[in-house]
Amino acid sequence: MIVDVRSHDERARDGVIPGSVHVPRSVLEWRVDPESGYSNPAVADDEAELILVCHEGYSSSLAAASLSELGHGRVGDLVGGFVAWQASGLETIAAPPAADGLPGMGGLDR
Numbered sequence: 001m002i003v004d005v006r007s008h009d010e011r012a013r014d015g016v017i018p019g020s021v022h023v024p025r026s027v028l029e030w031r032v033d034p035e036s037g038y039s040n041p042a043v044a045d046d047e048a049e050l051i052l053v054c055h056e057g058y059s060s061s062l063a064a065a066s067l068s069e070l071g072h073g074r075v076g077d078l079v080g081g082f083v084a085w086q087a088s089g090l091e092t093i094a095a096p097p098a099a100d101g102l103p104g105m106g107g108l109d110r
Contacts (some may be wrong), residue, residue: 032050
């Protein structure tokens with residue numbers, strides 16, 4: 001599962017990776033933790049492999065380390081982030097409108 005931790009503004013400006021899930025960095029740990037009371041079912045599975053993506057790969061590296069320290073065994077990040085994805089010519093699409101409700105509770109980007 002590709003988890004986009006960028007802000008709504010970055011996503012609106014640059015687009016998104018099709019099939020990714022948006023969970024802003026500021027709420028990531030709560031959304032991934034099935035016991036938090038604020039988890040997002042799309043990413044709150046301790047067995048799911050999560051690949052985190054930020055703009056250039058820096059904050060996603062720190063976020064992956066945080067999730068790993070919290071016991072999530074299958075987490076990594078995209079080296080170079082969304083910028084590297086785009087530079088490789090991989091598909092992107094326009095960002096969907098921001099979901100209503102709590103940040104990071106939406107489903108897949110389509």
